Amino acid sequence: MRCSALYCMTKSNFLLSVMALLACGTAMAQLPTYNVGRTPTEAELRAVDDLVGSDGKELPPGSGTAKEGAPIYAAQCAVCHGQNGEGVNRYPRLVGGVGSLNTPHPIKTVGSNMPYATTIWDFINRAMPPFPMERNLSPDNVYALTAFILSKNGIIKETNVMNKNSLVEVQMPNRHGFYPDPPHSTLEKDGFWTPRWEQTKPAAK
Amino acid sequence: MNSKVSDRRAFLKGSAALAGLAVGAIPFAKGEALANVTPGESTVKLGVTKLGVTPDEPTIQDLLYGGRSSYETSVRIATSGALADWGLRTLTPLQDSIGIITPASLHFTVHDEFNLNNIDPRTHTLTIHGMVDRPLIFTMEELKRLPSVSRVHFLECTGNSGMGHYRNMLQDRAKGRTDVTVIQTVHGRTSTSEWTGVPLSLLLKGVGVQKGASWIVAEGDDNVHHAKSIPLAKAMDDMIVAYGQNGEALRREQGYPLRLVVPGFQGVCNVKFVKSIKVVDKPYYMQREISAYTNLKPDGKASWYESQVGPKSLITFPSDAHKLPGRGFYEISGIAWAGRGAISRVEVSTDDGRTWKDASLQQPVFRKAWTRFRLGWNWDGAETVIMSRCTDEYGDIQPTYMELAKMWGLDEKSYDERMPAIPATEMAQWLTTVGAVLNNQIQPWRVSQDGSVQDALFSTLLHDKI
Structure with missing residues (x-):
């Protein structure tokens, strides 16, 4: 879709012409050579750009404390995860298990296993409570629920405010429980994804 | 007329x-x-x-559309144990497999929900964004206009062939379930298809990956919102954004209308219903790649982002779903695959591992795909154990179970230090239950004098403990 700036500027409404210019500018991009695809609108991009990584740069504004999270947890989470995060039946336990990972009966929970608090925020935000109720929590609610789970694990205090900045700074107990650290991804050079079979393969018979 | x-x-x-x-x-x-x-x-x-x-x-x-003879009854079965409650999990009947292609109707499914999206391809889009010069959104119609490839690749669930599945199977049997066998229930989370779609590298080159980018993170439009980090180098190597499977559109349970195919990588990487690929500079530590799909070792640390499937083979006939009617000639047949490349050799032993013979490999051998192997066998009617082991094009050899245990850090030293009270059998059990270990161990089958065939691995490790 091409549209000349000149055409836009002849319009009497200046705002409209600016909007049209912007639209023209963004709609120009396509896959080179094949000329298919288009630049997503901001709304389209926002709809899919919802994953939160460990540096938290995608985290939205908002905040919450464990105290604020408690009633939300009781109403929407406890039925599966238990009143105190102990898990109900086969549903995942969220609390405890620290110190169990090197025993014959390891207990992986948010507290004992997860290296970054952003993972909790991301998963609650995108997938909890499960279908068809997911994606209905406000950012404040997600911050509050994350704070509640962290607090139940003794990682933060009940009054600590979780927000875009503080969440990233939370030190998870199992932060260094994984290797390689940090995961890297070059191919043949350091052999990250081809690897362990090469390093540890059994001797040929 | x-x-x-x-x-x-x-x-x-x-x-x-x-x-x-x-x-x-x-x-x-x-x-x-x-x-x-x-x-x-x-x-x-x-x-x-x-x-x-x-x-x-x-x-x-x-x-x-076509159906099969009413005399043909081979079907997927539901997975055993509590995992059956988690969602749509069905297992490929490997005991009936022929050649290297799994019919789409029999392709295994591991889907962590019971709700299966029925996505209208006219509204589905794929957005590529993040550290790129020009984020782009594509419709299905646009993707199908682009240069495409068709390649034969296996998929395998990370937890396939694990001890936990065997234990669940025994529990199901104890409750009266009769359709479960080791060959299908323990090993049936693998299938091979011809996948058709656009090379992801074509799309990534088109959007202009920026300097410093090293990973992608893909998200599916399913109701569990599965997201997975994958090294950018892999994405640029051989990943496919696939819309076709075995000559037709993807099946719904395989991610219709669009999924990732990540050749040789664990099943969890092959994001179904893919709607978004974000180019990033680090893995994103998504819930599934932190909680279930890391591999806990005896020292309490876990390895992560180990995605490549090791060399693996399996005799599918005869296996514990079969009974040989009597002594005489049988063609031993099975499948072998490796996440790193092509299978170069499959050896078969019909005397409990004392001697090995090279099996013939079905040609052509595709990289990162099932390879059918075959070996003629005259069974003399005596009890014996048969098994196969494979080698990939890099010389990597399929391990025995105990070799696998050692590779995962369960040597005698760590065993003595960490778990002095745990017998070796439970150590082996630990190995396959605590982590999402890709179990590529050799699978022996015991052929009894009456022609019945039984598992000769899990039963010996677990004894009768459930």
Whole structure:
């Protein structure tokens, strides 16, 4: 879709012409050579750009404390995860298990296993409570629920405010429980994804 | 030419009438009346007006899309144990597999929900964004206009062949379930298809990956919102954004209308219903890649982002779903695959590992795909144990179970230090239950004098403990 700036500027409404210019500018991009695809609108991009990584740069504004999270947890989470995060039946336990990972009966929970608090925020935000109720929590609610789970694990205090900045700074107990650290991804050079079979393969018979 | 055909089978044999079917002249469903069929200039009137009423009669669906003989009954079965409650998890009947292609209808599914999206391809889009010069959104129609590839690749669930599945199977049997076998219930989370789609590298080059980017993170449009980090180098190597499977569109349970195929990598990487690929500079530590799909070692640390499937083979006939009717000739047949490349050799032992013979490999051998192997065998009727082991093009050899345990850090030293009170059998059990270990151990089958075939691995490790 091409549209000349000149055409836009002849319009009497200046705002409209600016909007049209912007639209023209963004709609120009396509896959080179094949000329298919288009630049997503901001709304389209926002709809899919919802994953939160460990540096938290995608985290939205908002905040919450464990105290604020408690009633939300009781109403929407406890039925599966238990009143105190102990898990109900086969549903995942969220609390405890620290110190169990090197025993014959390891207990992986948010507290004992997860290296970054952003993972909790991301998963609650995108997938909890499960279908068809997911994606209905406000950012404040997600911050509050994350704070509640962290607090139940003794990682933060009940009054600590979780927000875009503080969440990233939370030190998870199992932060260094994984290797390689940090995961890297070059191919043949350091052999990250081809690897362990090469390093540890059994001797040929 | 006017003819009145009163016998439905005669009608079906008539090529002119079939031609009428082929052009869609009679758009009706099973059980509806066939009337006034007009193939070309002729008019065929049918005395009998229903199809598919008795088992011997083909249904309209049999003719328009195709079904199999009513004598063929091979099906996927539900996974055993509590995992069956987690969602749509069905297992490929490896015991009935032929050649290297798994029919789409029998491809295993591991789907962590019971709700399966039915996505309208006219509204589905793929957005590529993040550290790119020009984020782009593509419709399905646009993706199908782009240069495509068709490649044969296996998929395998990370937890396939684990001890936990064997234990669940025993529990199911104890409850009276009769359809479970080791070959299907423990090993049936792998299948091979010809996948068709756009090379992801083509799209990534087109959007202009920025300097410093090293990973992608893909998200699916399913109700569990599965997201997975994958090294950018892998994405640029051989990943496919696939819309086709075995000559037709993807099946719904395989991610219709669009999924990732990550050749040689664990099943969890092959994001279904893929809607977004974000180019990033680090893995994103998504819930599934932190909680379940890391590999806990005896020292309490876990390795992560180990995605490549090791060399693996499995005798599918005879296996514990079969019973040999008597001594004599049988072709031993099985499948071998490796996440890193092509299978170069499969050896078969029919004497409990004392001697090995090279099996023939079905040609062509595709990289990162099942390779069918075959070896003629004259069974003398005596009890014996048969097994296979494979080697990939890099010389990596499929390990035994105890070799695998050592590779995962469960050597005698760590065993003594960490778990002094745990016997070796439980150590092996620990190995396959605590982590999402890809179990590529050699699978031996015991053939008894009466021709019955039993697992000779898990049963020896677990004894009768459940």
